[in-house]
Amino acid sequence: MALRCFPIWVCPQTPHRYPLVSRRVSLWECSSSAASSQRAVTAVEGEGRELKKQSTDEMGLVREAKSGAFHRDLSMLPKPLTASSLYSSAGDDSEVRISFQGIPGAYSETAALEAYPNCETVPCEHFETAFQAVELWLVDKAVLPIENSVGGSIHRNYDLLLRHRLHIVQEVHLHVNHCLLGVPGVTKEEIKCVLSHPQALDQCVNSLNDLGIQRISAKDTATAAQNVASSGKKDIGAIASVRAANIYGLDILAENIQDDVNNVTRFLILAREPMIPRTDRPYKTSIVFSLEEGPGVLFKALAVFALRSINLSKIESRPQRRRPLRVVDGSNNGSAKSFDYLFYIDFEASMAEIRAQHALGHLQEFTSFIRILGCYPVDLVR
Numbered sequence: 001m002a003l004r005c006f007p008i009w010v011c012p013q014t015p016h017r018y019p020l021v022s023r024r025v026s027l028w029e030c031s032s033s034a035a036s037s038q039r040a041v042t043a044v045e046g047e048g049r050e051l052k053k054q055s056t057d058e059m060g061l062v063r064e065a066k067s068g069a070f071h072r073d074l075s076m077l078p079k080p081l082t083a084s085s086l087y088s089s090a091g092d093d094s095e096v097r098i099s100f101q102g103i104p105g106a107y108s109e110t111a112a113l114e115a116y117p118n119c120e121t122v123p124c125e126h127f128e129t130a131f132q133a134v135e136l137w138l139v140d141k142a143v144l145p146i147e148n149s150v151g152g153s154i155h156r157n158y159d160l161l162l163r164h165r166l167h168i169v170q171e172v173h174l175h176v177n178h179c180l181l182g183v184p185g186v187t188k189e190e191i192k193c194v195l196s197h198p199q200a201l202d203q204c205v206n207s208l209n210d211l212g213i214q215r216i217s218a219k220d221t222a223t224a225a226q227n228v229a230s231s232g233k234k235d236i237g238a239i240a241s242v243r244a245a246n247i248y249g250l251d252i253l254a255e256n257i258q259d260d261v262n263n264v265t266r267f268l269i270l271a272r273e274p275m276i277p278r279t280d281r282p283y284k285t286s287i288v289f290s291l292e293e294g295p296g297v298l299f300k301a302l303a304v305f306a307l308r309s310i311n312l313s314k315i316e317s318r319p320q321r322r323r324p325l326r327v328v329d330g331s332n333n334g335s336a337k338s339f340d341y342l343f344y345i346d347f348e349a350s351m352a353e354i355r356a357q358h359a360l361g362h363l364q365e366f367t368s369f370i371r372i373l374g375c376y377p378v379d380l381v382r
């Protein structure tokens with residue numbers, strides 16, 4: 001396996017904030033041969049389009065660097081990078097802008113504020129927009145809910161990770177305490193139906209059945225709260241956060257109405273550039289791959305981690321949208337058709353560890369496509 005590292009430069013206009021890499025590629029491009037990297041590009045939807053866009057971006061960045069060639073104000077000159085600035089997620093985050101799907105008061109915004117307490121949050125109508133805002137340099141990062149302890153994986157968001165070329169740089173586990181909200185002065189008994197995000201409704205299904213309340217889907221929990229506030233109706237409630245109640249002036253009629261007290265949603269923070277992994281604390285690495293055809297290939301693929309005592313914390317499979325069916329030639333018995341899948345795996349090791357690098361090198365023997373989605377510190381329980 002070839003491990004390629006790329007130099008880091010500092011953009012003169014924004015010292016320390018945007019490390020520029022010479023090519024827009026993952027920090028590690030795992031390729032055992034030119035042929036296999038070629039395969040990686042063709043095997044997955046949207047790859048060609050993405051490559052084209054990258055080169056345009058890259059040209060834009062080069063132009064920006066040249067235009068700041070002469071500085072009258074010496075304090076504006078770029079500062080040398082220090083070791084700590086390479087790893088800065090800590091430090092001053094007041095200039096960090098983070099896009100999220102929803103409106104103020106959504107849990108995604110709370111997750112962004114958990115990771116960067118002083119950041120500026122930027123609401124977006126769709127997840128796709130939140131990703132594009134990062135790609136177009138309108139914001140620094142995006143936040144994305146990926147799984148919930150009750151509802152499981154948010155499949156659409158797994159697909160988005162692959163469609164875009166952003167890197168996971170952080171994870172946030174957020175305890176989600178849903179509240180039943182109503183217009184001021186209303187009682188819990190007066191509520192006949194509630195608005196909320198489908199995931200939030202699913203997380204409260206038993207409580208809502210007990211109360212005999214009907215459920216209506218909304219884009220996100222905060223939008224549900226806003227709609228209830230603007231309707232002024234006494235028989236409609238929202239399931240949302242305490243923060244949403246405060247923002248939209250609603251009463252909290254009941255707290256912690258989720259069916260499971262330990263209701264945790266895992267969010268990912270995504271950035272244009274990968275973070276440089278270290279070994280001084282626990283790290284996780286997220287990858288996506290598709291497998292070569294053959295008996296036991298998934299077993300062999302997973303064994304590359306087991307052989308090196310690397311723990312897997314998550315495995316998810318998603319259909320390959322552009323290539324859903326694989327035809328397997330059964331010679332005399334005709335051809336069989338089966339679905340073709342992408343596998344998403346999170347494993348508990350840093351890409352700075354030799355065992356992780358060897359595991360991925362070994363994994364390539366069984367894969368037709370592989371991409372590192374990010375290597376980031378494990379969110380330890382606080």
Ligand SMILES: O=C(O)C(=O)C[C@]1(C(=O)O)C=C[C@@H](O)C=C1
Nearest residue numbers: 106107108145197199220221265
């Ligand atoms: O609607 C919101 O507030 C969101 O941030 C979305 C979302 C989700 O997609 O799962 C996030 C956390 C909760 O689990 C419920 C809803």
